[in-house]
Amino acid sequence: MPIPAPNLNPAFNIVRLSHVEFGVTDLAASRKFYTEILGLQVTDEDQDTIYLRAMEERGHHCLVLKKKPEAGIDYLSYKVWSEEELDKAEAFFKAKGHKTEWVERAYQGRTLRSQDCFGAPMEFYYKMDRLEPIHQKYELYRGVKPLRIDHFNCFAPNVDQAVEFYGELGFRVTEYTEDEETGHLWAAWAHRKGGVHDIAFTNGTGPRLHHTAFWVPTPLNIIDLLDLMATTGYVSNIERGPGRHGISNAFFLYILDPDGHRIEIYCSDYQTVDPDLEPIKWDLKDPQRQTLWGAAAPRSWFEHGSVFTGVDTREAELKATPIIAP
CATH class of the missing domain: 3.10.180.10 (2,3-Dihydroxybiphenyl 1,2-Dioxygenase, domain 1)
Structure with a gap:
């Protein structure tokens, strides 16, 4: 089956993938794995949630660990080009007949939630809190860096x-x-x-x-x-x-x-x-x-x-x- 021609003018403009939320059953075990073995940096945490980022990233997080009774994936998230693109995204998904909702996410601005053609949850945002650069703080580099x-x-x-x-x-x-x-x-x-x-x-x-x-x-x-x-x-x-x-x-x-x-x-x-x-x-x-x-x-x-x-x-x-x- 031929690959479709690339759509260079989509209904809304996605910049890149951003982050994912993992449901984990043992938050302490996951924290140890992702910080001590992989070397991700904790940017905030409480008894139920841990936010992490990698060394070159300025956004608040690229991975969210959420304590859950069963392991699973809560959503895949993408950054869009501007605030206006979020409203265009909502119109696109509604026209497809996909459910949409505006959800609250810590350290982010307006966030749109919908799903892809198979029902996998997708989220879109424009604003995320920025953190100071740490890519030259080599004392922080751990694990696989x-x-x-x-x-x-x-x-x-x-x-x-x-x-x-x-x-x-x-x-x-x-x-x-x-x-x-x-x-x-x-x-x-x-x-x-x-x-x-x-x-x-x-x-x-x-x-x-x-x-x-x-x-x-x-x-x-x-x-x-x-x-x-x-x-x-x-x-x-x-x-x-x-x-x-x-x-x-x-x-x-x-x-x-x-x-x-x-x-x-x-x-x-x-x-x-x-x-x-x-x-x-x-x-x-x-x-x-x-x-x-x-x-x-x-x-x-x-x-x-x-x-x-x-x-x-x-x-x-x-x-x-x-x-x-x-």
């Missing part, structure tokens, strides 16, 4: 439908995997901020969050993280990698937090600023698409994901499968 949140990847029951919907929002596809037998998409990577992706979609039972990725300076940061995890009781949380993707060219590592939320640590991808940049096509049966080098992905990587709180899932419509490690 995360510089910024980079992207989300979601399981989608129909990747063609995801690409069409998010294309209307102005997300431009950079790379994609096609099943040659059916002509349908098995996965796609799409961006707003000029990297390989702000969000990607993987064929599977969904909607579910496959992973949240953080960008680090070098592959050596990932090696340091592996050494740290292996000697602090987290070796079983290492799921896949290190290795290099063919898609995105990224050096990667996948790990699981105490509740099983998957985190990718990620570097060495490329810029995609030009609006007329042609997307790169991969065949699903090409083993180098997912692993240019390194061990093949385990079965858990294709099956395990985090549910969106209160959102029903459905099985993938496309039954094709890639190469899976035994």
